[in-house]
Structures are given as C-alpha cells and as structure tokens.
Amino acid sequence: MFLRKGVIAATGLFLCIFLIVHLSANAILLLPEETARGLYNTYSTTLRESPLIKIVAYLLYASIIFHVVYAVIVTIKNRRAKPNKYAVNHKLENSTWTSQNMGLIGIFILLFIVIHLANFWAKVKLGLGESVGLDMDGNVDVYQITYSLFQNIYYVLFYTVLMVPLGLHLNHGLKSAFRTLGFYHRKGLRVLTNVSLVYAAIISVGFGIIPLIVYFK
Numbered sequence: 332m333f334l335r336k337g338v339i340a341a342t343g344l345f346l347c348i349f350l351i352v353h354l355s356a357n358a359i360l361l362l363p364e365e366t367a368r369g370l371y372n373t374y375s376t377t378l379r380e381s382p383l384i385k386i387v388a389y390l391l392y393a394s395i396i397f398h399v400v401y402a403v404i405v406t407i408k409n410r411r412a413k414p415n416k417y418a419v420n421h422k423l424e425n426s427t428w429t430s431q432n433m434g435l436i437g438i439f440i441l442l443f444i445v446i447h448l449a450n451f452w453a454k455v456k457l458g459l460g461e462s463v464g465l466d467m468d469g470n471v472d473v474y475q476i477t478y479s480l481f482q483n484i485y486y487v488l489f490y491t492v493l494m495v496p497l498g499l500h501l502n503h504g505l506k507s508a509f510r511t512l513g514f515y516h517r518k519g520l521r522v523l524t525n526v527s528l529v530y531a532a533i534i535s536v537g538f539g540i541i542p543l544i545v546y547f548k
C-alpha cells in the first residue's frame with residue numbers, strides 16, 4: 332500500500348512543479364500582444380523541439396498516467412476494505428469533504444485534462460483538427476489558437492469553473508503527498524497546511540482568470 336501511495340505522492344509533486352511552470356508560461360498571454368505572441372510561440376516551439384524538454388514531457392505524461400492509475404487502484408482497495416461504510420458512518424473527525432471525495436474531484440480534473448489536450452496538444456503536437464497558422468517568425472501560432480478558443484464563452488466557463496475542483500485537489504493533495512513521504516513534524520504540518528492553501532489558490536485562480544481576461548480583452 333505504501334508503495335502505491337508513494338507513487339501517487341511523488342508523481343503528484345512532480346505535477347505540482349509542472350503547474351507552476353505551465354502557469355508562468357501562460358501568464359505571457361496577458362502581456363501586450365506585440366510582446367506576447369512572439370514570446371508565447373517561441374516558448375511553445377522550444378517545448379516541442381528541445382530534446383531535453385521532450386524527455387521531461389514524457390516524464391510528465393508517465394506521471395499523469397501513473398498518478399491516475401494508482402489513485403484508482405487505491406480508491407478501489409479502500410472501498411473494498413470498508414464494504415459497510417454506508418451502514419454506519421465513522422468519518423474521522425479531521426476528514427474533510429475534499430478528502431472524502433478525492434475520487435470524484437479527480438474525475439473532473441481528468442475530464443479537464445482530456446478536453447484541454449484535445450484543444451491544444453492534439454492540434455499543436457499531433458497536427459489534428461483545423462490547420463494551424465504560423466506567426467511572422469515561422470513558429471506555430473499557439474497564441475492565436477489560445478485567443479480563438481477563449482473567444483468562446485463556453486470554453487471560458489469550462490476552463491474557469493473546472494479550476495475549482497483543481498484547487499480543492501491541490502490543496503488536499505499537496506498536504507497528503509508530504510505526509511505520505513514521511514513529513515510528520517507538528518509545527519511543519521501547520522506551515523505545510525498554509526503553503527498548500529496558498530499554492531492551490533495561486534494555481535487555480537491564476538489559471539481560472541486567464542481565459543476570462545483573454546475573453547474580455
């Protein structure tokens with residue numbers, strides 16, 4: 332069991348680092364267009380062409396897959412271990428709604444990632460869907476793809492609303508990951524609780540407002 336939880340924790344922490352980098356890159360979208368288009372498209376091209384970043388990207392895909400697969404296994408095993416959990420409800424006093432519903436929240440995040448990859452990754456990396464234009468430097472115009480997508484209010488709402496389950500998941504997940512990996516220090520746990528909250532707020536609010544700002548720009 333520890334090995335499975337350890338895999339969830341380690342891959343989860345790696346995904347947390349990815350989200351900081353990804354949010355910083357996407358913040359470029361908020362700069363004035365003359366600067367943002369070139370910078371965003373160059374960043375995206377570098378991601379696709381650098382051999383080192385390609386290795387990191389494969390690690391990222393593997394982390395997402397292992398994180399989800401092991402989370403499903405642990406959830407199923409936990410349910411089997413508590414077959415009569417609805418007969419008498421012995422919830423731990425400190426267990427929150429989020430900790431009880433990590434599976435459900437995870438499904439929303441998975442749905443987000445699948446649609447998100449279809450919106451960008453499938454177009455940019457696999458060349459699927461309508462043909463993608465080039466910018467003045469000859470880079471794939473990912474900036475344009477993003478701005479076009481966020482002219483559609485349904486996508487804007489989808490990208491913004493789904494950041495709520497992401498925030499809840501990160502807030503609980505970051506704390507749990509450190510505890511699983513052996514972080515039990517009393518005072519440290521209090522600091523960790525605050526760090527998790529601030530991290531989750533920055534990531535979810537940061538990603539959530541970008542589509543709104545692009546839409547109303």
Ligand code: HEM
Nearest residue numbers: 353357375376378388447451452455473477490538541542
């Ligand atoms: C404002 C919100 C977001 C925007 C505008 C955005 C934009 C993008 C773009 C343009 C790409 C393609 C990168 C490229 O190859 O050029 C991408 C890839 C990706 N995004 Fe996002 N993203 C957003 C939020 C998120 C969130 C919240 C997550 C995770 C929960 C996420 C996970 C990913 C993953 C896993 C990839 C594939 C990375 C790769 O292949 O290197 N994104 N995103």
